[in-house]
Amino acid sequence: MSASIPRDVREFLEDYPDNSDNPSFSDNLRFYSNKLRCRPDNLYIDDLHKQWRGDYSKLEYKHGFIQWLFPIPEHGMNYESQPLQRHEVEAMKADETIVERVLRSYRLMLDFYGMRLEDSETGLLARSDKNYKDRYKNLTRSSHNYLRISRILKCLSILGLERLNTGFLLFILAEQSEHGELNTSGIRSSMDRWWANCVRNEEERKWIGEMIRNVREENMYVEALNRRKETGKLAELSAVDTEQ
Structure with a gap:
């Protein structure tokens, strides 16, 4: 496995080999069964879904909820949540109601983030109808959301919904390459190193990585030709060049 893949993603891809199952931990299963309130927000999951949908201020500035909505076998910043246990994974994957709540x-x-799920089978995404520009702007400037997205993708994969990850990744790539949206260095870095590797299916992971590399190289090619048209040089001007 490539050493360039971050350590937390390597552990995810290897199914957390150093983690053992703790049968006494079941908060994630109970929360997703609508039998336990998340902490510190003190909400059942069905209530959180109803009350927080579209409340962008809460979703941006509160941080404890993300560990409850997208549990993974890693410790997060919310000490009142528990890492996802192996017995919970099997129970949650087998419960259609819980799977629907994850969706x-x-x-x-x-x-x-300014997107909507068009097809839960293929993972196809589209822009939100009305407010995607504001939501995209928020995503480009609020980098803590990049860690959240890594968690979301890991969780979807672990809970049997990995098919959604490819749809997310290809949508972001299309927005970057075709429309110039979500194309900041921070998002590209998170996508190329973290998000694109949060796919356990090795064949799909390699295909996605190759697709991203091809798009990045094509963009560099177009940018270089446009730069030569404007500056007379293929290479970016250095500080020395701009001073002369």
Whole structure:
């Protein structure tokens, strides 16, 4: 496995080999069964879905909820949440109601990011109808959301919904390459190193990585030709060049 893949993603891809199951931990399963309130926000999951959908201020500035909506076998910043346990994973994947709640959590966060899920089978995304520009702007300037997205993708994969990850990644790539949206260095870095590697299916992960590399190289090619048209040089001007 490539050493360039971050350590937390390597552990995810290897299914957390150093983690053991703790049968006494079941908060994530109970929360997703609508039997336990998340902490510190003190909400059942069905209430959180109803009350927080579209409340972008809460979703931006509160931080404890993300560990509850998208549990993974890693410790997060919310000490009142628990890492996801192996026995919870099996129980949650087998419960259709819980799987539907996970999808609802995903839709809630997509809306926060200015996107919507068009097809839950293929993972196809589209822009939100009205407010995507403001939501995109927020995403480009609020980098803590990049860590959230890594968690979301890991969680979807672990809970049997990895098919959604490819749809997310290809949508972001299309927005970057075709429309110049979500194309900041921070988002590209997070996508290329973290998000694109949060796919356990090795064949799909390699295909996505190759697709991203091809798009990045094509963009560099177009940018270089446009730069030569404007400055007379293919290479970016250095500080020395600009002073002369």
